[in-house]
Structure formats: C-alpha cells, structure tokens
Amino acid sequence: MSPNDIVIRTEKLSRTFSHDGVQTHVLRKLDTDIRRGDFTVIMGPSGAGKTTLLYALSGMDRPSLGAVEVAGVRISDRSPDQLARFRREHCGFVFQQINLLDSLSLHDNVMAAGLLVSRDRQQVAARATELLERVGIDLATAGRFAQTLSGGEAQRAAIARALINDPTIVFADEPTGQLNSESSKLVLDVLTEVNRAGQTIVMVTHDLHSALRGNRVLYLRDGSITGQLDLPAYSDDDAQREAEMTAFLFELGW
Numbered sequence: 216m217s218p219n220d221i222v223i224r225t226e227k228l229s230r231t232f233s234h235d236g237v238q239t240h241v242l243r244k245l246d247t248d249i250r251r252g253d254f255t256v257i258m259g260p261s262g263a264g265k266t267t268l269l270y271a272l273s274g275m276d277r278p279s280l281g282a283v284e285v286a287g288v289r290i291s292d293r294s295p296d297q298l299a300r301f302r303r304e305h306c307g308f309v310f311q312q313i314n315l316l317d318s319l320s321l322h323d324n325v326m327a328a329g330l331l332v333s334r335d336r337q338q339v340a341a342r343a344t345e346l347l348e349r350v351g352i353d354l355a356t357a358g359r360f361a362q363t364l365s366g367g368e369a370q371r372a373a374i375a376r377a378l379i380n381d382p383t384i385v386f387a388d389e390p391t392g393q394l395n396s397e398s399s400k401l402v403l404d405v406l407t408e409v410n411r412a413g414q415t416i417v418m419v420t421h422d423l424h425s426a427l428r429g430n431r432v433l434y435l436r437d438g439s440i441t442g443q444l445d446l447p448a449y450s451d452d453d454a455q456r457e458a459e460m461t462a463f464l465f466e467l468g469w
C-alpha cells in the first residue's frame with residue numbers, strides 16, 4: 216500500500232486526564248492508521264477510550280503526548296484556532312446526540328454548516344438540497360423545523376450537514392445509539408452509500424449490526440489497539456462476514 220492511502224496516522228498517541236491529582240491514562244502510546252476510502256469501525260468495551268480516540272483523530276482534542284497526522288498535516292501541533300479551522304474544512308461529524316438547531320429548518324441547519332466555510336449562499340443552498348435528497352429527505356421535509364422530525368430523519372439530516380463542506384473524513388460516534396432499529400438501518404444505509412461513493416468514514420460503535428457496515432475494525436481495550444480485522448466491503452445478508460466479525464470479537468472477549 217502506498218503511504219498516500221493512509222489518511223490519518225498516530226504516533227505514540229497518549230491522552231491522560233488529571234482530576235484532583237488523580238491521573239487517568241486513557242490512550243497509551245497508540246500507533247495506528249486510517250486508510251483513505253475505508254469505513255473504519257472502532258469497537259471495544261465501555262471506557263476503553265473509543266470516544267477519546269475519535270476526538271484525538273479528528274482534532275477535537277489534543278494528545279497529552281505523541282502525534283496525530285491527518286492528510287499529511289500534523290494536527291497535534293496546531294493552535295486551537297488553527298485546529299478549529301482544520302476541523303471545519305476537513306472533518307464532518309455525526310454524533311449520537313444529534314444537535315440540530317431547533318429554531319432552523321433542516322435545510323437551514325445544513326446550510327449553516329456550509330456557510331462557516333463558503334460565502335456563496337446560492338451554491339451552499341443548492342448543495343444542501345442535493346445532500347438532503349441524497350440522504351432520503353425530500354424538499355417538503357427539508358423545510359420543516361428539526362424538532363418536528365423523527366430521530367432517524369434528524370440523524371440523516373445530520374449526515375447531510377456533516378458532508379456539506381466535502382470533508383476528508385466523516386467521524387461518527389454511536390450514530391444510531393438513540394434510534395430504533397428501523398431508523399438505525401436507514402441511517403446505516405446512508406453511511407454505507409456515502410462510503411461506497413468514496414467517503415472515508417471512522418465510526419465508534421457498540422453495536423454489531425452497525426459494525427458490520429465497516430470494512431475494517433480496530434478493537435480498543437484499555438487505551439491500546441488489541442485487534443484489527445479487515446473485511447470485504449459490506450453487502451446485505453453476508454453470513455460469512457458476520458461469522459468472521461463474531462469470531463474476531465469473541466476472540467477478543469467482547
């Protein structure tokens with residue numbers, strides 16, 4: 216594999232939190248990489264450091280020691296302002312907590328994120344409409360206020376919002392954590408489609424069905440990666456893939 220295929224690389228990435236003189240070592244000299252175009256899934260037991268890792272990979276948080284390089288840029292050396300700009304331009308985020316602005320329509324929520332990077336309102340508006348359509352939200356629904364929608368519709372809009380600035384990577388933290396199984400499937404279908412179109416995705420999940428959408432799994436335990444699995448790209452009803460994933464997780468004591 217050429218080094219260009221690596222879009223994120225960590226070098227002895229460590230994150231320690233200190234409270235009242237007590238230090239918690241959450242990430243421990245972690246070396247890993249994320250490949251361009253992959254749908255990478257981060258799994259592991261509760262408290263293993265999955266969200267902390269996602270935050271470090273996306274520049275939402277800075278390492279205590281070690282380095283994170285994204286698309287050739289050593290983001291761990293950047294100032295908070297530079298990091299904020301880097302995130303706006305290169306990263307899309309989808310969280311369990313959907314966080315759309317209730318006072319805006321879905322369309323305006325997506326546009327608002329686009330206008331942080333571009334001043335061309337017309338172009339941003341057209342792209343917002345196109346992305347909402349792509350995630351299965353029609354024009355009438357796009358005009359409704361976020362608070363009047365189902366969790367699944369809101370999360371699909373949040374994926375459109377994450378894509379508005381054409382990010383290098385989309386980071387998702389338990390994106391189906393608050394959804395019922397039907398809405399979860401629709402949201403996962405959108406993420407799968409977006410990845411098939413070439414978008415790099417990094418997703419934290421506890422859920423086996425969500426994890427099966429990935430083509431690579433990183434298993435985190437006590438702040439270190441203790442297992443990795445490469446799978447063929449997702450396809451419906453692939454019992455062989457599911458068996459491989461289950462065996463991998465079983466082996467790691469999941």
Ligand SMILES: Nc1ncnc2c1ncn2[C@@H]1O[C@H](COP(=O)(O)OP(=O)(O)OP(=O)(O)O)[C@@H](O)[C@H]1O
Nearest residue numbers: 232233239241259260261262263264265266267268
């Ligand atoms: N800002 C913080 N200050 C202090 N401790 C923190 C902070 N953020 C995370 N931690 C601690 O780091 C550890 C790992 O947390 P993290 O949320 O990354 O784990 P996780 O694997 O995502 O867990 P879960 O699956 O339960 O969401 C936990 O013990 C948590 O309490």
